[in-house]
Amino acid sequence: MATLLHESNTYSANPQWDDVTPIPQVEPEGALAAIAYPEDYAEGSFTLVLLADLNVHPVSAVEEEVVASMSYLRAVMAAKELSRRCLGLTEHIISMNPAHYTVWLYRFENVEALGILIPDELAWLNEVSLMHLKNYQIWHHRQQLIDHYYPTLIDNDEGKEGNKDTPSSSSSPTRQQYPNEKVAALAASERAFLTQMLEQDTKNYHVWSYRQYLVRKLGAFGDPAELRSIEALVDEDVRNNSAWSHRFFLAFSDPVHTTPGSHATEHDPAVPAAIVDREVAYAQAKIGLAPQNQSPWNYLRGALVKGGRALGSVRAFAEGFVEGLGEGDEKERVRSSHALDLLAVIYKEAGERERADLCLRRLGDKWDRIRKGYWEYRRRLLDS
Amino acid sequence: MAAADTLEPPLDTARHIRYWQRCFRSVLPHHYTSNDSIRLTLGTFIISALDLLSASTPDAPIITSADRTSLRAWILNLQHPHGGFCGSPHHVLPRRYTTAFDWEKEVEVARDPANANIAATYFAVLALGILAEGDGATAYDGIDRARTLRWLKKLQRKDGSFGEIVTGDGSVAGGRDMRYCYLAATIRWALGGAEGGGAHDFDVDALVGHIRRAQAFDGGIAESSTHESQSGYAYCAVASLALLDRANPDPFAPPDHYVRTGIPSIPALVHFLVHRQVAYLDSGSDEDEDDDDSPNHPLPDLASLSSPDPPAPRVSGFNGRPNKLVDTCYVWWNAAALTLLGQGGLIDLEPVRRFLIEKTQHLIGGFAKHPGGPPDVYHAYMGLAALGTMAGDAVEPGLGKFDPRLCAGADVAGKILKAREALIATSQDD
Incomplete structure (x- = not known):
């Protein structure tokens, strides 16, 4: 499959490319944001003329009649050629410029035309x-591959009608979520890879975005391994906000027990009470581990809103983090500014304006001085 | 907000001008190769920074008239003949490869449509505004308004979101990414999409609905519905809506109609944004610069606030998501979003200025992402944008007045206003 097909960096010297006339980029003098490209990227393009003035690059590079990969890529893309050598060329370009916004689509066309096996490409x-790690385009290519691959897993599923009723090979007592074993296997291998990616950067936004796509596409909401994997990340770092966000998605966007299109910020009557109970208890337990961690406090409020429950239902819980408020420095103990913030809302809703105001004053004066201006603004809102 | 002329420490504009002059006149080092497809983006940051900094050198223009002529030509050369702009010369093909004939419809169509890119088009529109001479009325001479607006309309999906490129088979590629919504709203405003009629204007209500779905349970706004809140996406959402308001042809509509329609809870969003400001603690985090934003922001222990009157942190920055490290560009994203919501005054300005000027400003000029890191074009621009935005109705001494909707100088916004009037008037003559 797509092994390193670009061992020769000098395409012009390679007889395999004799039939291609490269298209170098044309760049007038005074161009913006010119880059000192590495030689095998755009050698021979007119940009290098600029470099000669600045002595940052050997002038001889211009004189060599070597026209490198970008010029060849432009030529084969313009000719709409789909071939093995083009697949190799895309790999070469991607190694230098993975953010190239058309090379990935072109690579996919090659993969499709050549019948490259999707697991090999993955x-x-x-x-x-x-x-x-920070590249954005890679994840759309992956999504395109899975979109292409998924129907083949379903179509090849002989007797799929019968399959639906057979128990999952997993020993888990929860509902079976995947249409067949092949999809289950893909979900497992993708999860293993995502775990590896997250080991490099536990909060990589693109990885988490792709993970949501994957959960929807393969129907992994009910897979206990998915939730376990997220719990493991929270166990490792209770402040991993990305993991908290994914958990919210798993709990409150699962099509089996939620209303399609329900906004994240609104009550969804379809969510079973048991799910709301479970999520509220989970957030409370994690707050106990690190009371000043904002992620589970946000989660707690979000879960209550989704469940249609009053914030006042956690009043006693939040008060557990505050002692002797306004009773002087000797007596006043606050273990979480987020508890005070939430209590200010709870007291306001309960009509206890003065208590709400006290929470906000103490936040601005002592427990969260960095946001003094904000807490004063919230005090003004108490009367609106 | 503090009066701007008393701001301490002052911004050393001469140092920044030297940094940007280098970016402007020399070649960027090879590690920018992975930015080859977004040279227009880098270039726009460079000229926009020089434009902002030229407020401190009114008698000696940094970008000369000759520069403006050649740069305009370079940018217009990136325009795709069938609408939109390409991100760099490597995405511009010779003429014979850019047009095909559709025998069914008997019209000429793009042969390589994917080379036109939404971000590139936004930056072209902005850069041409920056480079315009006089009042700006001629800035968009040479832009194919009708084709660009028709192409932009094709980039919108049924759910209201926008993609990055239109592919050969007419499908839309790219993520469901809030940044594209912002870019689309800006292009529509600048080119007079609302004045273009149905064939040239996209579905505004669908876009507003899409943005509305992206507010998350914690009040922040995500890349799109159900994803993790992030201040950059929050800015893009708010600024998109603000630009739709700015372009609203209905004279009776309230000036914040779309901002109010497109955000389910503005107080919850303000809560999310102000909580991104966190104390900057020097210990150890300097070594993490290569590790980007993976580590947690170190949380101060509340138990340590034992004194009766604890001081507010001397230096504080902003992160983009809860528990992440502070970063130069997130000062901009958060401050700009709050400013557009009318709440810029909630920010405690001085500790944030110290973060930028004492911690991420670099000796050679420009700003780094994190304290101790090297400057780069993107963070160097975002640092200036943050200072310009936080100055509010005043100005940051040495910088021109800033327009947080466009992420460029206020005079640029004025020129674009003239340019769009001229563009609309010419189109009506046709």
Whole structure:
């Protein structure tokens, strides 16, 4: 499959490319944001003329009649050629410029035309992803591959009608979530790769975005392994906000027990009370571990709103983090500014304006002085 | 907000001008190769920074008239003949490869449509505004308004979101990414999409609905519905809506109609944004600069606040998500979003200025992402944008007045206003 097909960096010297006339970029003098490209990227392009003035690059590079990969990529893309050598060329370009916004689509066209096996392409992509952790385009390519691959897993599923009723091979007592074993296996291998990516950066936004796509696409909401994997990340770092966000998605966007299109900020009557109970208890337990961690406080409020429960239902819980408020420095103990913030809302809703105001004053004066201006603004809102 | 002329420490504009002059006149080092497809983006930051900083050198223009002529030509050369702009010369093909004939419809169509990119088009529109001479009325001479607006309309999906490029088979590629919503709203405003009629204007209500779905349970706004809140996306959502308001052709509509329609709870969003400001603690985090934003922001222990009157932190920055490290660009994203919501005054300004000027400003000029790191074009621009925005109705001494909707100088916004009037008037003559 797509092994390193670009061992020769000098395409012009390679007889395999004799039939291609490269298209170098044309760049007038005074161009903006010119880059000192590495030689095998755009060698021979007119940009290098600029470099000659600045002595940052050997002038001889311009004189060599070597026209490198970008010029060849432009030529084969313009000719709409789909071939093995083009697949190799995309790999070469991607290794230098993974943020190239059309090379990935072109690579996909090659993969499709050449009948490259999707698991092989995914394996290649895994390595590239681990090399370019911050890249954005990689994840759309992956999504395109899965979109392409998924129907083949379903179509090849002989007797799929019968399959639906057979118990899952998993020993888990929860509902069976995947249409067949092949989809289950893909979910497991993708999860393993995502775990590896998250080991590099537990909060990589692109990885988490892709993970949501994957959960929806494969129907992994009810897979206990998905929730376990997220719990493991929270156990490792209770402040991992990305993991908290994914948990909210698993709990409150699962099509089996939620209303389609229900906004994140509104009550969804379809969510069973047991789920709300479970999520509220989970957030409270994690707050206990690190009371000043904002993530589970946000989660707690979000879960209550989703469940249609009054914030006042956790009044006693939040008061547990505050002692002797306003009773002087000797007696006043606050273990979480977020508890005070929540209590200010709870007291306001209960019509206890003065208590709410005290919480906000103590936040601005002592427990969260960085946001003094905000807490004063909240005090003004008490009377609106 | 403090009066701008008393701000301490002052911004050393001469140092920043030297940094940006280098970016402008020389070649960027090879590690920018992975930015080759977004050279127009980098270039716009460079000229926009020089434009802002030229407020401190009114007698000696940093970008000369000759520069403006050649740079305009360079940018217009990136325009795709069938609408939109390409991100760099490497995405511009010779003419014979850019047009095909659709025999069914008997019209010329783009042969390589994917080279036109929404971000590139936004930056082209902005850069041409910056480079315009006089009042700006001629800034958009040479832009194919009708084709660009029709192409922009094709980039919108049924759910209201926008993609990045239109592919050969007419499908929309790219994520469901709030940044594209912002770019689309800006292009529509600048090119007079609302005045273009149905064939040239996208579905505004669908876009507003899409943005509305992206507010998350914690009050922040995500890349799109159900994803994790992040201040950059929050800014893009708020600024998109603010630009839709600015372009609203209905004279009876309230000036914040779309901002109010498109955000389910503004108080919850303000709560999320102000909580992104966190104390900057020097210990150890300097070594983490290569590790980007993976580590947690170190939380101060509340138990340590034992004194009766604890001081507010001397230095504080902003992060983009709860428990993440502070970062130069998030000062901009948060401050700009709050400012557009009318709440810029909630920010405690001085500790944030200290973060930028004492901690991330670099000796050679520019700003780094994290304290101790090297400056880069993106963070160097965002640092200036943050200072310009936080000055509010005043100005940051040495910088021009800033427009947080466009992320450029207020005079640029004025020029674009003239340019769009001229563009609309010419189109009506056709």
